[in-house]
Amino acid sequence: MEMAAAAHGVNVKGSSMSPLEVASSSLQRTARTHSWLTPAGRIAHPSFMPKKLRHEDSLRWECRSSENAPKRCSIEVQAAVADLLTQEDKAVVSVPKGETWSVHKFGGTCVGTWERIWNVSGIIADDPSLRKLVVVSAMSKVTDQMYSLLNKAQNKDDSYEADLVEVYEKHREAAMSLLSEGTELDGFLNNLQSDVKNLLAILRAIYIAGHCTESFSDLIVGHGELWSAQMLAASVRKRGLLCKWMDARDVLVVNPTSSNQVDPDFEASEERLEAWYSQNQADTIIVTGFIASTSDNVPTTLKRDGSDFSAAIFAALFRAGQVTIWTDVDGVYSADPRKVSEAVILKTLSYQEAWEMSYFGANVLHPRTIIPVMRYDIPITIRNVFNLSVPGTKISRFTAVDTETPQLGNEPEGCSSVKGFATIDNVALINVEGTGMAGVPGTASTIFGAVKDAGANVVMISQASSEHSVCFAVPEKEAKAVAKTLEAKFQRALAAGRLSKVDIIPNCSILAAVGQRMASTPGVSATLFNALAKANINVRAIAQGCSEYNVTIVVNREDSVKALKAVHSRVYLSKTTMSVGIVGPGLIGGTLLKQLNEQAATLKEEFNIDLRVMGVLGSKTMLLNDRGIDLDSWKHSLKENGEPANIQKFTEHLQSNHSIPNTVIVDCTASAEVATHYHHWITRGIHIITPNKKANSGPLDQYLRLRALQRQSYTHYFYEATVGAGLPIISTLRGLLETGDKIQRIEGIFSGTLSYIFNNFTGDKSFSQIVLEAKASGYTEPDPRDDLSGMDVARKVTILARESGLKLELENVRPDSLVPEPLREGCSTKEFLSRLQEFDADLTKLRAEAEKSNEVLRYVGIVDLREKTGSVKLERYPKSHPFAQLSGSDNIISFTTQRYHKQPLIVRGPGAGAEVTAGGVFSDILRLASYLGAPS
Ligand SMILES: NC(=O)C1=CN([C@@H]2O[C@H](COP(=O)(O)OP(=O)(O)OC[C@H]3O[C@@H](n4cnc5c(N)ncnc54)[C@H](OP(=O)(O)O)[C@@H]3O)[C@@H](O)[C@H]2O)C=CC1
């Protein structure tokens, strides 16, 4: 009660001391006679206690007597007192929080070299917390080396000595590089030498005895931690921090529970910690991981739970505010990233979720590791020591509101509560079946008793409520023994027919979906099973406990990865995630890639459309990537890392990632050969988008077959840019037809190149010069003769005719060619362009004749639905005609229809050029996305 009086002595009036000072001095006075709990609930050793209290909204120190009597008294400095605080006190109040310890744990790879140890000391120095406790493992491979030399000594192999020298050298060299010459280095090297000398003596004894006790073994292997902790402490000091190192065997007491497990003795450890700290006060402490001692002070280790467990126990002992486990991965993934390339780093996990994930083999902390920190609600963050820019995964108490789980704009139901997926391979199902099981108490007990007798571990259990069968999963290698034991146990029941069979279903995998919010969220299972059904995966068995933290599904092993990808993509990818392949990264393809890059983020954020360019195929090389090509550097990567072009491999690759639901190939070539692959792509369910006119204007029978196949498949084929580039020509025509209008005539200027040429052929420049300008502006076909010959317009006429229902062959459209006869064949594009000027006179003459009649030359295409013809010709028009009013690469297309018969419907605008054409292709891609479910 003395304490309570002291506490209530926080009487400001009449005292020259401020309330905080009164409280502080009360704390100090009684510190040695009583145990105090800090505001965070940690037992504060007298030496931990602040000289000056800080005022937070409510600062509360609890006291308990040294006998841990339940009666507690407290000093409270309530917010109400805040008014009475002096200015000086207020300054103290604003000191940042940081009363609690920040615990870090660095594994072996984090301290594998002297550079890494130095890096780690930097991370420690950068932690702004006032008090830091760092648990460190041995340098990578050292513990294994120690076990190995120990085994050698036991087996009378004297090369253990050389191995120990190697370990010694490794640490000596690291220390020499890390520490400057002087007392720090000398001190460490002296300790190292003395340790190695002792180790040689112990190992010699083991060598002679040919035997080693467990405690000797634990003593020997724990040296790696002793050395790494000392080196790290020295390098932290080198950075100017006051730092002590702790041999955890002086503090941490554990009791063995089985051959590979120990339990911490918190009570004894806390006592030892207080004693240790009174002699070693420091705000930064480096502690050896992995090692501990028994209550009889015999050196031991934490066995398989290792340094993570050490960190968790010390965090609990110090009632730390946080624990950071540093490793070499960015955090906990939503699924094994080696199997699911779209796996994402989870920002948060609840302790229970971490627990479940780790059980299912995810790279998370072992469940046992979590128990000590869970007790005090201490959050653990898993971070990558080699990638500090990533915040990692924070594991803490479950909160009902969790903003980290995936939220898909277009599919909220079910998905948003699943956090991650994991699989366990190599399991077998055992199915015990029979009518005699129903209503017979003890059957389950007998079955699982038998499993226990066979020494097997049951991974999952499922029983339908008809009670006719019990099915459970065990590790594959244990299945036969389990089945045999069961058959023996149920011999009579089997003979009597009460049990019909004990079956082994081999080659199974377990797929688990984990997420605490799955509990009471309707639709989770439906979503998962739906995804599996769509991926054509058969479910062998199902289990879900009442906790609903995980849904466990058994599938055939061969389906395991496919199943994982299917459910993961259903939860983490949008329905409109597309695997995109670009064929022909030339002018249009390249511009499209640029536009996709510029727009990708907006599409993803605002429209939930995720376009992943997984392949770029040129005529000679190709670039493949199964996560999506970096569109900032695709050109460079294709040049430097491209592999030989192979269209089959390209196609396979686009679909190899089973988690991406849709695949689209964008053909940006002018190649007829590439167009022959459309048939195959459609049969594979690949959507096609193209500005290439070859397929739609090629042989009629092939075209009709392609369209028939495409219409009966569930694939989409869009080709708006084949006519008028980005102008809405095909879609306008479709709109008219689909709403029942009847097309009579389509007429216009369909060539951007020829439009540009004749718009600019006004007398001041030669014809050949303007052709070169059109090519430089990106209007022409790869070979401009396709434009000048009228072939390109003939193709467009054919496409529009067929779109309108006319069965027109390209050969029947006979264009007037503007390519001089001698340049039509047998010369390259380059040669053609350089020689074209020789023939300028012909066109100059034609232009002059038209000019004389106040007319202009225009190259037009006509689809006449009444006559069932298509034609392409060079015509003369009066200067007042709309066709004479065009500029640049303008196309103008007029539709005369039943509805538009007095005044035709006219579409006009730039009909060629890289940006508008790529824009037209892009808009087809988005149309596809919207057909596939993207919001419009
Ligand atoms: N320019 C425009 O305004 C418009 C163009 N279009 C159409 O766009 C398409 C592309 O034109 P554009 O970008 O100017 O042409 P480019 O010549 O600039 O590009 C064509 C690309 O296709 C590649 N290619 C050719 N054959 C193959 C093959 N067998 N396999 C893989 N890749 C191949 C070429 O590769 P490599 O370089 O390795 O040979 C090149 O990258 C054409 O069909 C054109 O009709 C449509 C509307 C308007």
Ligand SMILES: N[C@@H](CC=O)C(=O)O
């Ligand atoms: N070369 C073509 C490009 C569009 O199809 C043209 O000039 O119109």
Ligand code: NA
């Ligand atoms: Na178009």
